[in-house]
Every structure is written in C-alpha cells, then in structure tokens.
Amino acid sequence: MALSLTVNGEKRTLEVDGDTPLLWVIRDELGLKGTKFGCGAGLCGACTVHLDGQPVRSCSTPVDLASGKSVTTIEGLASRGDLHPLQKAWVEHGVPQCGYCQSGQIMSAAYLLKHNPAAEREDIVAALSGNLCRCGTYSKIIAAVESVASGESVDREGA
Amino acid sequence: MTLNRRDFLKVSAGTSGSLVFALALPGCSGIQTGYREEDGAWKPDAWLELTTDNKVYFTLARVEMGQGTYTGLTTLIAEELEVEPAAITPKFAPVASEYRNPLYKLQLTGGSTSIATSWMPLRQAGAEAREMLILAAARVWEVDHSECTAFEGHVRHPNGVDTLPYGKLVSLASSETVRHEVKLKPQSQWRYIGKARGRLDAGAKSTGTAEYGIDIELPGMVYAVVTRPPRYGARVKSFNGSDIQAMPGVLKVLEIERGVAIVAGKYWQARKAQQKLKVEWDNADALGLSTNDVFADYHKAADDDAGVRERDDGDFADAAAGAERVLEASYEQPYLAHATLEPMNATAWYRGDSMEVWAPTQAPDLGRIAAARVSDLSPDDITINTTFLGGGFGRRLTQDYIEEAAAVAYSVKTPVKVIWSREEDTRHDLYRPAMLHRMKASVSGGEVTGWHHQVVGPQILDWYVRNAAPAQYPWSPKFLYDTLGKVGLMAEGIATPKDISAIEGAIDYPYKVANVEVRHTHTDPGVPITWWRSVGYSHNGFAAETFMDELAHETGKDPYEFRRALIAHQPRHREVLDRVVAMSGWKAPAPSGRARGVALFQSFGTYVAQVVEASIENDGIHVHRVWCAVDCGQVVNPEIVRDQIEGGIIFGLTAALHGEITLQDGEVQQSNFHDYPLMRNYELPEIIVDIVDSDETPTGVGEPGVPPVIPALGNALFALTGERQRKLPLKAAASSL
Numbered sequence: 062m063a064l065s066l067t068v069n070g071e072k073r074t075l076e077v078d079g080d081t082p083l084l085w086v087i088r089d090e091l092g093l094k095g096t097k098f099g100c101g102a103g104l105c106g107a108c109t110v111h112l113d114g115q116p117v118r119s120c121s122t123p124v125d126l127a128s129g130k131s132v133t134t135i136e137g138l139a140s141r142g143d144l145h146p147l148q149k150a151w152v153e154h155g156v157p158q159c160g161y162c163q164s165g166q167i168m169s170a171a172y173l174l175k176h177n178p179a180a181e182r183e184d185i186v187a188a189l190s191g192n193l194c195r196c197g198t199y200s201k202i203i204a205a206v207e208s209v210a211s212g213e214s215v216d217r218e219g220a
Numbered sequence: 221m222t223l224n225r226r227d228f229l230k231v232s233a234g235t236s237g238s239l240v241f242a243l244a245l246p247g248c249s250g251i252q253t254g255y256r257e258e259d260g261a262w263k264p265d266a267w268l269e270l271t272t273d274n275k276v277y278f279t280l281a282r283v284e285m286g287q288g289t290y291t292g293l294t295t296l297i298a299e300e301l302e303v304e305p306a307a308i309t310p311k312f313a314p315v316a317s318e319y320r321n322p323l324y325k326l327q328l329t330g331g332s333t334s335i336a337t338s339w340m341p342l343r344q345a346g347a348e349a350r351e352m353l354i355l356a357a358a359r360v361w362e363v364d365h366s367e368c369t370a371f372e373g374h375v376r377h378p379n380g381v382d383t384l385p386y387g388k389l390v391s392l393a394s395s396e397t398v399r400h401e402v403k404l405k406p407q408s409q410w411r412y413i414g415k416a417r418g419r420l421d422a423g424a425k426s427t428g429t430a431e432y433g434i435d436i437e438l439p440g441m442v443y444a445v446v447t448r449p450p451r452y453g454a455r456v457k458s459f460n461g462s463d464i465q466a467m468p469g470v471l472k473v474l475e476i477e478r479g480v481a482i483v484a485g486k487y488w489q490a491r492k493a494q495q496k497l498k499v500e501w502d503n504a505d506a507l508g509l510s511t512n513d514v515f516a517d518y519h520k521a522a523d524d525d526a527g528v529r530e531r532d533d534g535d536f537a538d539a540a541a542g543a544e545r546v547l548e549a550s551y552e553q554p555y556l557a558h559a560t561l562e563p564m565n566a567t568a569w570y571r572g573d574s575m576e577v578w579a580p581t582q583a584p585d586l587g588r589i590a591a592a593r594v595s596d597l598s599p600d601d602i603t604i605n606t607t608f609l610g611g612g613f614g615r616r617l618t619q620d621y622i623e624e625a626a627a628v629a630y631s632v633k634t635p636v637k638v639i640w641s642r643e644e645d646t647r648h649d650l651y652r653p654a655m656l657h658r659m660k661a662s663v664s665g666g667e668v669t670g671w672h673h674q675v676v677g678p679q680i681l682d683w684y685v686r687n688a689a690p691a692q693y694p695w696s697p698k699f700l701y702d703t704l705g706k707v708g709l710m711a712e713g714i715a716t717p718k719d720i721s722a723i724e725g726a727i728d729y730p731y732k733v734a735n736v737e738v739r740h741t742h743t744d745p746g747v748p749i750t751w752w753r754s755v756g757y758s759h760n761g762f763a764a765e766t767f768m769d770e771l772a773h774e775t776g777k778d779p780y781e782f783r784r785a786l787i788a789h790q791p792r793h794r795e796v797l798d799r800v801v802a803m804s805g806w807k808a809p810a811p812s813g814r815a816r817g818v819a820l821f822q823s824f825g826t827y828v829a830q831v832v833e834a835s836i837e838n839d840g841i842h843v844h845r846v847w848c849a850v851d852c853g854q855v856v857n858p859e860i861v862r863d864q865i866e867g868g869i870i871f872g873l874t875a876a877l878h879g880e881i882t883l884q885d886g887e888v889q890q891s892n893f894h895d896y897p898l899m900r901n902y903e904l905p906e907i908i909v910d911i912v913d914s915d916e917t918p919t920g921v922g923e924p925g926v927p928p929v930i931p932a933l934g935n936a937l938f939a940l941t942g943e944r945q946r947k948l949p950l951k952a953a954a955s956s957l
Contacts, residue, residue, distance in 0.1 A: 078468075081488045089487060094435035095428015097610070099561050100642040104893040107561060135428035144427065151426035155418040155859055158867060159286030160425030161432060161561045161610030190901040193893060195561045195611050196286045197870030198863070199904045 064128040068093070069137025079125030083117075084108045086124045087134055095135035095164045099193070106192030109165040110134050116172040135164035138171060147171055150205040158196035166192045170206045180210045251318050255394035262390035264349040266318035267297060267342065274373060274387035276303050280310040281319035281327065282334040283582055284421060285612035286867070287922040288860035289334045291420045295412045295856055296338055300346030300405060302370035303386075305412055305420060312606040315585045315599075325692050328583040330617055330751060332824035332920020335856055339918050347402045349393075356392035357384050366400075407915060416857045421608070433580035433607045436567045438635035442471060443487040444628045445494050446638060448479040448648050451886035452748055454506035456480055459499040467493040476627040477594065478620065483632055487639060507746055507886040511654070514745045514883075515552055518656035522676045527741035531727045534735030536662070539670030543662030547774055551659070551763040552947045555881035556652035556752055557896055562610020563645040564621035567637040568629035574601045575626060580609035582616040585694065586687040590619035591626035592698060593687075599694040602626075613871070614751030618650050619687055643891040651881055652752030653678050654745075655722070657763035662735070666775045668786070670735035673726045673764065678744035680751060681719035685709055721751070725760030725823060725927065730793055731768070731786035747883065753871055754926040757823035761927030762934070762948065765819040769935040770944060779818050779935060780806055792851050792912075793820060796829040799849035799910055804831035813837075814844060817935025819928035825919030827851040827912075830869070832905075832932040836940060836952050841877060843905040846929060850909065853916035861921045862909050868925020869907055874899040876930040876950050 065074045068091055075090055082101075087093050087110065096119060099107030103118035110119045111133040112126075138145040144152075147167050157163045166189060173180050173188040180188070185206045194202070207213075251266040260272030269277040278297055284290035290310050298305040313319045313327070320327050322337055350370045357375035358365035367378035374383040407414075424430035449455070459480050461473040469489030474481050480499055484490035509517075540546050566579035568591065575597055581587045584604035591602045609616060625638040640648070655677040662670035681688075689704040690696060696704060708716050720727065726738050752758060772782035780801050787793045797820050801807070810816050814835040821828055833845040846869050855861050878897045882889045890896040930948065938944050945951065 078488065080492075081486070085486070085488050088435075092437065093428075094431070094437070097432075097561075098434060098563065098639070100893055102642065102892050102894070105561065105642075139427070148426045152418070152422045155422050155863070157286075157419065157422055157425035158288070158863060159561070159609060159611045160421065160430050163425050164428045167426065186901050186904075193561065193898050193900065195559055195613075195871075195898060197867035197899070199870070199901050200866065200907060201863070203901070203904075 064125060066127050066129065067131040069133060077124060080123045082120050083110070083122040083124045083127050083132070084119035087119060087132070093134050093136050097161055097164055099162070104193075105162070105165075106169060107162050107165040109168040109192065111168060111172060116169055135168060138167065145171060146209045147174065147206065150209045154201050154205040154208070156198055156201040156205050158198050162192060162194045166194065166202055170202075174206070174210060178210065180206065182207060185210070251316050255391055260390070262394045264352060264394070265345045266316070267345050268301070268349050270349070270386055270390045272387045272390055274385050276301070276308045276373070276386070278308045278310050279313045279319070281313040282321070282329045282338065283312065283606055283609055283612070285329070285582065285609035285616070287334070287864060288419065288857065289329070291416070291418075292335055292856050292860060293338050293342060294420060295416045296342040297346040299410060299412050300343045301350050303373045305416060307373060310420070315588055315604050320585070326583060326688060327585040328617060329612070330582055330614060332826070332922045332924065334920075335918045336825065336920055343404050344402070347404055348398060351398045351400075351402050352393040352396040353386055353389050355396040355398065356389040359392065359396075360384065413856050414854065414858070417859050419860065430608050432562050432610045433567070433578060434562055434565045434610070434639060436578040436607065436637065438567065438569060441567070441635040441637060442483055442485055442632065443490050444481050444483045444625075444636050444638045445490045445641070446476070446479050446481045446624050447494060447497055447499055448644065449501050449506065450647070451501070451503055451506035451508065453746070454501040454503045457500040457502040459497060464493050464497050467496065469493070472632055474628070474631050476624065478624055478627070481624070481628045481638070483628060483636060491641070507883070509745060509886060510884050511554070511882040514654050514747070515656060517745060518676045518743060521741050521743040522656060522658055522674060525741050527674055527676070527739035529737065530723050530740050531729075531736060531738040534670070536670045536672045536735045536737040539735040540660065540662040540672070542664070543669055544664045545662070547661045547663060547771065549659050549767055549770060549946055551657040551766060553655045553759045553762060554879065554948060555654045555747060555883075556875055556879045557646050557649045557881050557890070558611070558613045558615035558752060559646065559896060559898060560609075560611030560613060560615055563642055564615070564640040565638060566622045566625035567635060568622070568625040569635040570595060570626075570629040570633055574603070575629065576603045576605065577622055577626060578605045578607060579622050579625070580607050580616060581619065581622060582609070582612050582614070583619065583691070585691040586617070587619045587622040588694065589687045589690045589701065590623035593701065594623055594627035595630040598698070613753040614755070615649065618684070618750045620650075642893070646891050646896055647888040650683065650748040650750035652758060653680070653747070653749040655759040657759070659763060659767040661767065661771055663771070663775060668733050668771055668775070671729060671731070671733045672737045673729065674739045674741060675723050675726050675760065676741045676743060677722055678749055679719045679742060680721040680749055680755070681712065682709065682744060683749055684751070721756045723756060723760070725757035725821065726764065728822065729764060730790055730822060731783070732789055733786065753868070754823060754923040757821070757923070757927040758875070758930070761819070761821045761823070762930045765821055765928060765931035766934050766946070769817065769931065769938065773938070783818070783820055787820065792827045793822065795912060796820065796827045796849040796851050799912070800829040800831050800847050803849065803908060803910055804833070804847040806831060815936050815939035817932045817937070817939055819932035819935065821928040823924045823927055825853075826921060826924035828865070828924050828928050830928045830932045832929060832936045834933060834936040834940065836937075839952050841933075841937065841950060841952050843873060843903070843933060845906045845908070848907065848909045848925065849912065850921070850924070851912035851914055852921050852924070853914050853918040855911060856918060858911060861911055864921040865909050865925040866907050868923060869929045870899055870904070872926040872929035873905070873933065876933050876948060877903070878949055880949050
C-alpha cells in the first residue's frame with residue numbers, strides 16, 4: 062500500500078506493506094541506517110525514534126501507525142548542520158564503545174531534555190532504563206546527559 | 221636556509237614512480253608497499269599510507285568492537301609518526317598475512333591482545349616512516365638528517381623555521397633507506413600515549429553514521445532469514461517450500477547446511493514467510509539433553525576421572541592426609557550467551573569466480589574459510605570487508621553467520637544480507653560453557669597447607685579448530701580442512717599451542733600455598749561453545765576467589781588480610797589489593813544494611829582487585845558500589861582503559877545477577893532480553909576505578925574487569941547473609957532455592 066509520512070522534515074511517500082515495522086522502512090526503504098535493530102520486541106531501545114515528538118520503539122511500530130505522522134531519527138536530530146547538544150556531549154565525554162545502542166540512547170535522552178531541560182540524575186536514569194547497552198557505557202551516558210541538563214556542557218561551536 | 225626548489229624537483233623526478241614492490245609470502249595475498257604515482261600515495265609498510273595531499277591512512281588490523289582499537293592503535297602509530305591521532309583516518313584491514321595476530325598466527329581480535337601485540341610493531345612502523353620522511357627532507361635541504369625533527373605532519377629544518385609537510389615528501393621518502401638506528405621516542409617525549417582522551421570514533425557513533433555490518437547496502441541486494449534446528453545437530457528432513465515460495469516477496473527457499481533459508485526482496489517479507497515455514501527435523505544426531513543432565517554428567521565425570529594434572533606443586537595428597545581439616549566445595553556456572561546488541565548478520569555477493577563478504581567479524585581469515593566451505597571458491601577468491609562491530613565479546617570469532625550468508629549468496633548470485641533475529645541470536649549462539657569446579661583445601665594450625673582445584677567441562681579449541689586450522693594454512697585444499705582440524709587437536713601442546721581455555725585462571729593460582737594441584741576433567745556435553753569475554757578466567761575466577769573467601773572465613777581471618785598474607789611475594793597483585801582496600805575503606809564497617817566482598821584476580825597479564833558493596837532490598841540484590849584497582853602496565857589511553865574496566869564490571873555483574881542459558885530436551889529456553897536480561901541503567905552501581913601508574917609493557921584491558929566482580933559480589937552476599945552461594949547466577953535468597 063502507499064502511505065506518506067514526514068521523516069526528518071521531509072515528506073516521503075512509500076509503497077510498502079502496512080504491517081512492516083517502521084524500523085525496516087526507515088532503514089531499508091529510506092536508507093537511514095542510524096536507527097538500529099536490536100531485539101524486535103521493544104526491549105532494548107536501539108531502534109528508538111520520535112513519532113510526532115513521542116519516543117517510540119520503531120521495531121514494534123507498524124508503519125501504518127506512522128502514516129501521516131512526523132518521524133525524527135538520529136539523522137534528523139542535528140539542526141542546520143549543527144549537532145544536537147547531546148551529540149556534542151556524547152563526543153566530549155567519549156560515550157560510545159561499540160556504539161550500536163547510542164542512537165537509541167540519544168533519542169531517548171533528547172525526548173527527556175525537551176520536556177525536562179533541567180532533568181536530574183534520577184530522571185535521566187528513569188528515562189533511559191529502557192535502553193540497553195551491552196558494553197556498559199551507562200555512567201558516561203548519564204554524565205553526558207547531566208552535562209547538557211545542567212548547562213555545563215560547553216557548546217564549542219558557539220551556536 | 222630555504223628550500224632549494226630546483227633540487228627538490230630534481231630529486232622528486234628522479235625517484236617518483238619507482239620502487240613499487242610487493243612483499244609476497246607463500247599462500248598470502250601480500251600487501252603492496254611503495255609509492256604509487258597515479259594517486260600520489262606512499263605505503264611505507266602494511267599499515268600506513270601517506271598521500272601527496274597530506275592525508276594519512278592507517279590500516280587497522282584489530283577490529284573495533286567497542287574496546288577502542290580504532291583510537292588506541294591509531295595513537296601508537298601517531299606517536300612515532302608525529303601526526304595527531306585525529307588527523308589519521310583508520311581503515312579496516314583486508315585479510316593478509318601481515319595483519320595476523322602474532323600470538324595466534326590468525327587475523328583475529330581477541331584475548332585482550334591488541335595493544336600488547338601492537339605496542340612495539342606499530343610504534344616501529346611509525347618511527348621508520350617518520351625517519352624516511354626526515355631523510356627526504358634532509359636531502360632536499362642538503363642538511364644532516366639528525367638535525368631535522370618531525371612534528372604534526374611536518375619535518376622541521378635545523379634552522380627551526382622552515383618546514384615541509386609530509387605530503388610534499390612522500391614521493392621522495394619512498395626511495396629513502398634508513399641506515400641509522402631508529403629510536404623510539406622516550407616516554408618523556410610522548411605527546412599522545414598515556415595522555416590521549418576521547419575516542420576517534422565517537423563522532424560517527426553519536427550521529428548514526430558509523431557503518432556496522434547490518435548497515436551494508438548494495439545494488440540489487442536481497443534479504444534472507446535462516447530457520448535453524450531448535451536442537452543443535454538436527455538436520456532438515458522436509459519443509460513446505462512450495463507454500464513459502466508462493467508468499468509475497470519470496471524469491472527463493474533453499475536448504476543449506478545450517479537449515480532452511482528464505483530469500484525475499486525485503487527483510488520483513490522474509491520474516492513473515494518464515495512464520496509459515498514448517499520444517500520437519502531429523503533429530504537422529506541432535507542434542508537432546510537438559511541443563512540438569514549437563515551438571516549430573518559433570519559430577520559423574522568428576523567422580524570417574526580425576527582428570528589431567530595441569531599443575532602440581534608439592535604434594536597435595538600428602539598435605540591433605542596430614543591436615544587437621546580438609547575443606548571441600550563445588551561450584552557450578554551456567555551456559556552464557558554473548559548478546560551483542562547488533563545481532564549476527566553478514567552480507568555476501570557471489571560473482572562466479574569470486575565472492576565478496578561484508579561482515580562484523582573478529583576473525584576475517586576464518587570467515588574466508590567459512591565462505592570457501594560452502595562455495596566452489598578458494599579462500600584467495602574471497603574478500604572479507606570488515607565493518608564496525610556492534611559488540612563482539614568473542615561471539616564474532618566464530619564464523620557461522622558468514623557461512624550462512626555465503627551459502628545463500630552462492631545459490632542466489634545476487635548480493636544478499638542475512639540478519640538473525642534476537643531470538644535466533646540467543647538460541648543459536650555458541651555459549652560460554654557451563655562448568656563445574658571441585659575445590660579442596662587442607663588446613664592445619666589455621667593455615668592453608670594445600671589447594672586442589674578440579675575443573676570439569678569442555679575446552680573451546682575442540683569447537684574452534686574447525687575453521688581456525690585451515691585459516692592458518694589457507695592454501696591447503698578444501699578436502700583437507702576437517703583433517704587439519706583433527707591434526708591440530710592431536711598435535712595440541714606439541715606442534716600447536718595447548719588449549720588452556722578451561723584451566724586459565726586455575727593453573728596460575730597465585731597465592732603462596734605449599735601444595736597446589738590443578739586438574740582438568742575434560743568432558744564435553746556437545747552444546748556449542750566459544751570464547752566469551754574473559755573465557756576460562758570467567759569461571760575459574762568465581763571458583764578460586766569464592767573458595768579463598770570460604771577459607772578466610774573458616775580460618776577466622778579477614779578476607780583481605782587472609783589474601784594479603786598469601787600474596788606478599790607478588791608485588792603487582794599486592795599493590796592492586798592494597799589500593800582497593802584503601803579506596804573502599806574496607807577496614808571501616810559498610811553502611812548499615814550493606815556488606816562488602818573482595819576479590820583479586822589476574823587475567824590476560826593484567827592485575828585487578830575489586831571490592832563490591834551490596835545489599836538485599838525488596839527481595840533483590842542491590843549492588844551499590846564497586847571499587848577497582850587495575851595494573852595493566854603502560855596505559856595508552858587512560859579514558860579507554862577506565863571504560864573497558866567499567867564495562868567489564870558491568871558485563872560480569874550482568875552474568876552474576878542475571879546470566880543463565882538453560883536447555884530443555886536439547887532446546888535453549890531463553891530467547892530475548894525479557895528472559896536473558898542485561899543490566900539496565902537503574903541497576904548501575906557507582907564504579908570507582910584506579911589505574912596503577914606503570915611503565916611495564918602494556919597488557920589487555922578488554923576482559924580483565926570481568927572475572928573478579930562475580931566472586932566479589934558473591935563474597936559480599938555471604939558477608940551480608942551468612943549463606944554461601946556456589947551456583948551462578950546469584951540469588952537474593954539462597955536458602956529458598
């Protein structure tokens with residue numbers, strides 16, 4: 062079936078089975094590989110994207126539920142070529158190890174900070190406990206989010 | 221003095237384009253070194269490539285799976301080349317003999333060996349290239365090379381003012397011969413080693429642009445899923461292929477060695493078709509046992525066969541016969557899955573006379589063997605392109621997933637990507653083996669006089685040799701592959717290295733006890749196994765350091781003081797133990813309701829001591845804090861060392877708290893993160909890592925953080941509850957189980 066959705070601000074029309082998980086549409090139809098497949102069951106958070114501003118597990122979201130809606134992926138987080146403050150904090154703190162879960166971690170954190178810009182440690186832990194990291198980068202993830210929430214992360218680009 | 225342009229051009233013209241030579245070894249592809257005029261690139265060796273437009277490429281022969289080779293190895297070569305690490309572009313290595321891991325004679329990344337085995341060769345390579353660039357500049361300037369210096373991609377004239385960028389010198393440098401002794405920089409002049417911060421791959425991994433195996437996209441690519449037998453060793457008897465063939469998007473249904481593959485235009489079409497696939501399995505040779513059988517068999521094997529004596533200091537039997545008391549305990553550890561967050565996947569493209577594979581692999585040369593096995597090609601016809609790995613932990617040392625993709629590609633002849641579901645990844649893993657340990661200690665006058673450790677279980681090389689042996693001899697004919705494996709095992713300990721995967725961490729028991737005996741009862745239940753982060757140390761550490769704790773308790777000693785007295789002769793052990801005790805405030809009581817446990821363990825050449833502080837709250841184990849002192853010799857990147865140790869602690873705690881794969885009638889019972897849980901953010905303890913400042917040769921850090929945290933937590937729970945847990949995973953209420 063043909064359906065339309067807006068991805069990272071761009072309207073896209075696709076011919077795809079409606080029960081296809083949004084994840085595989087994003088990755089294979091739209092070529093945006095930053096969103097990752099981890100479990101296929103909404104248990105690990107690697108596939109987290111924003112659907113009309115809400116974080117969803119795209120592996121468990123049939124694409125027809127996204128029809129007519131707006132999707133933001135890790136590739137759409139930077140604005141006008143400037144990295145999102147969380148992405149800058151991730152680099153400054155050297156958060157990623159294997160890196161595979163980090164798109165999902167950042168998307169979950171971005172939602173948190175949008176709605177709670179001064180999030181405290183316990184808010185961060187609660188908001189990110191649905192995102193698994195097998196390498197064990199949790200303490201750096203929390204530190205990086207805290208640095209943005211507290212405004213301590215220096216925006217070196219001066220944006 | 222300024223650059224004599226005419227001389228510069230003259231020398232350039234005289235040398236460019238010449239001296240391209242190949243270093244070819246028998247049966248190996250050989251990396252071409254020298255200067256290539258067509259693209260202005262100079263390869264002084266197998267690792268570096270410098271271009272006339274001042275780019276520096278570094279071929280990374282140890283894959284990046286999170287452990288930090290991308291940054292760490294680049295730092296080593298950067299230090300001596302005198303180029304900032306961030307100005308170097310790492311590239312993943314193709315298969316070539318030059319890129320073999322010298323410890324294994326295979327091109328594999330594992331065993332926490334990357335920094336240790338690259339420490340000298342990469343710095344030497346960087347230094348030699350730098351000297352050739354300096355010689356070239358000295359020739360241009362007509363000055364003594366020993367008065368020129370290199371810095372940040374330039375050579376500086378003795379006058380301290382004039383400089384030449386490397387790009388201007390590459391063509392000239394390619395014809396220089398270094399006749400003087402090339403000295404590595406003394407530690408006092410290091411700019412990056414021991415100081416480097418951050419990771420060179422952090423940007424790509426924070427923006428979704430780092431390319432993993434699963435991200436490969438090729439023209440006309442199709443997708444495949446494979447249905448494997450629920451019971452290991454079963455074979456396909458029949459399946460409803462024609463029903464599946466008729467489903468939307470399905471291009472082909474085929475039987476391969478490992479099961480039934482469904483090829484479709486889109487991944488989801490293949491998955492949907494798979495739900496309708498009905499396979500009848502021939503279970504004649506299939507695994508039928510359950511986990512309880514495994515441990516019953518281990519106990520029986522341990523009774524029947526005392527095993528091979530792997531260490532024998534003094535006379536344990538004699539010590540035991542004359543002792544006041546002999547203490548005994550058995551420890552059991554379950555099968556464990558790797559659970560890399562990126563599930564197994566590989567993409568392959570068979571083109572008739574060649575095959576190209578893209579895969580996240582820790583052993584690309586074994587991957588070539590795996591692909592050769594299922595096609596009509598020889599390993600030299602097969603190219604393996606390695607990507608970033610979404611976790612490895614030993615899982616991607618085994619190449620079953622490449623074998624599948626190659627088998628499907630060989631049939632469909634278009635690019636095909638095989639992706640495993642999480643359920644498939646969990647159920648068709650090769651596991652950390654379940655193990656049994658029988659411990660005995662003789663005690664007289666409050667002192668331990670004897671230590672006896674009987675390790676019971678399989679060893680990993682029995683499984684790994686299948687592709688590893690042919691990979692060492694890639695020119696051997698395919699019909700010999702399996703024979704090579706058998707010969708390798710028969711010659712083990714004679715012609716090939718002894719497999720110590722079951723006993724590492726047991727044979728090197730470090731404490732000063734007069735009579736030490738370590739035995740291995742080799743028994744293999746037939747459940748697939750492979751390397752798992754810290755391998756044998758992961759189970760021997762739990763057995764040895766828990767039993768040490770039991771002995772401390774039995775002799776009425778503080779667990780730290782007990783160990784300290786027996787390790788006084790080992791300075792590096794002693795130092796990390798003393799440090800962790802000081803850091804953790806061991807001698808002061810733990811906060812109310814909490815208790816602490818300690819463990820000390822060396823693995824992969826690295827010394828680690830840990831203290832864990834835990835409580836039991838709401839029927840769950842709560843780990844509050846972990847203190848860790850580590851001595852890994854010279855540190856290349858302190859931040860990555862810290863990250864690896866911390867990640868290892870979390871990996872170990874995940875095993876201690878949650879990790880258990882069970883089998884029922886041959887079928888793995890777990891499938892996804894709901895029943896094979898990983899530690900989550902809310903369970904995270906505070907982790908405090910202290911690194912010993914050392915100028916000893918660097919040793920590994922990827923794995924050594926894992927083993928001690930498991931017994932340290934168990935020992936803390938004993939201190940808390942008075943009940944000793946000898947089985948993993950640990951439970952909040954041992955007596956109720």
